[in-house]
Amino acid sequence: MRKWLTGLVVLVATVMGMTVGGQTMHAASHYTITTDTTFPPFEFQTQGGDYRGIDMDMLKEISKREHFTYTLKPMSFNAGVQAVQAGQVDGILAGMSITDERKQTFDFGTPYYKSGIVMAVANKSKVDSLKDLKGKTVAAKTGSSGAMYAQRMAKKYDFKITYFNDSNTMYNDVIIGNTVAAFEDQPVMAYAIQQGTKMKIVTDPADGNWYGFGVKKGTNAALLKDFNAGYAKLVKDGTYDKIVNRYLGEGGYNYKENAAAKSAADQSIWSLIKENKAALLDGLIKTLQLTIVGIILAALWGVLLGVMGVAPSKLIRGLSSVIIYIFRGLPMLVLAFFIYIGIPNLTGQKIPAFTAGVITLILNEGAYIGAFVRGGFKSVDPGQLEAARSLGMPYGKAMRKVVMPQGIRLTIPSFINQFIITLKDTSILSAIGIIELTQTGTLIIARNLQGFKVWLMIAVLYLIVITLLTWLSNWVEKRIN
């Protein structure tokens, strides 16, 4: 038993170390920079899994010229903005408009691209002005300039807004007709349409604004200086124009046409799997790491809460109840954001996304485990504890040797259930930028537009893992009984 426990702790420590350890060593000029998951032509993921686009190519050139290195952390735009404010990342380069409101919390680099907000509708739509939106619902991306513009117009023209975390999902929502129009940055919208998105722009660019590289106000001055110096060099030697032309010029890189051509020629699921094997495997491994580390630590924490829940001391029992009440009551997404973005915002101390994800799992799943473990302990006949104590066994020993083995046995079916729930819950952690299986699916679709097939693949992968996990659990259950 003790050996088994030691092995477990070593395993957990190893997995944690593997994923977390690498990020804590920072050289003087190494930065973490966030970008949007999909915002072509500024940022998007290529078939090979690299991030490309105007922003990304620019960042690469600037880092070369200014001799700094960086880790790229793509996440939804909204999460990225918050991650900068929380100090989780150093800067954001995501086609971000410079606004007066944002200037209160961000320092921006030299404006690098002029843009404006346009309204786009499905090709067959009859909507062609803001007036037509009365009583209808439109789509916008959370925290974007398009969303801010839409919010201002919503009062005047009396329409409602639905928010999305990435552009592709938003476009799809308009195309299938759930919402009637999308508000998006002009170059992004134009580029998407040029690339085959079945929408049309119906308004002139409004709210003309500039894009800028942002850091949290009052921090990372050196990074901002490097960025500005590098950008000036790019403009001067013509690299900037070359980069923009690469995407927006005649015959420029067309990521969707490439994807469309590929999928038209070869649509089988097998080829999709083959093409995305590496990404899917990485996502699956990350999901499994989260699940395994999460469930093991949550189980330890949950058993502790369960033990506390039947303690002789009223105070300890109360503490256990309060902890279970809070963390069972909080939605997991709120908890994840609170840990990843809320706490660093307060303390100024970065928490790596994986660690934040694991802590979320421990607290959330641990609360559920604590509740049923407490129930399991309570359902053991009180005579068992009395008999053990009567033999002279101290409370702790009597619990460990007599009550807990019986109580835990009763909870095995609940534990199996919790394993499966934990595996599924890891998908929620995609929201804080962990590229696990679900996020991998989002990224692949952003690239190849094969929504049905990719989600089918992801769903099947989850089911396979859950089936294996169930078999394993049933085998363990039989062995124990």
Add this chain to the structure above:
Amino acid sequence: MAAIVEVKDVHKSYGKNEVLKGISLDVAEGEVVVMIGPSGSGKSTFLRSLNKLEEINSGQIKINGWDLVDPKNNIDKTRETIGMVFQHFNLFPHLTVLENMMLAPVEVGKQSKAEAEQTARKLLDRVGLADKADVKPNTLSGGQKQRVAIARALAMNPKIMLFDEPTSALDPEMVGDVLAVMKELAEEGMTMIVVTHEMGFAKQVADRVVFFADGYIREEGTPEEVFNNPQDERTRDFLNKVLNV
């Protein structure tokens, strides 16, 4: 004979309901005391307070030289010297018979496994269950379970044994085997306090019979005195009911 149990003026309440209203009782070494009385009279509560499964509100309890009321008293050490047998056996269902008997001697008695196993097998043989060493308790009959429970308590080599209605949960044909083991134990000189409804056992084995009613000890004496010539009206009433069925 020296008293190894000294109880003075013990009171115990559950909320407003006082169940022990001033109990005093001394038990001498080697004595067998049988406590009888109607249900709810407080005899089980009193027995359980002797190893602190129930906390008393006031009074004194000294047992085997340990002062149970002293907050600094080590209750675990105290309990090692007191064997307890329950109405519902309370065997540990996840352990085999042998493991049930070895657990406490190894964990708190600091015996080696081999030592504990040797003792356990000897005791099992004594209660007539040598062949059941390696089975789980749920395969045993009620009578067998209770004999294992007695053997388990004896494995700690206690100075005194407490029995809380040890035959009440048994089928009638099982009662005899358990009582036989208890009688043998009494004959060997074990100090025993037994709460029971088995009047035959009380008459035959007890050195002293104590009658409980309404939270008081109403009467005590030799079995002859209590059964043949009860002084208290409540005792007469009770004995009439249980003996003339």
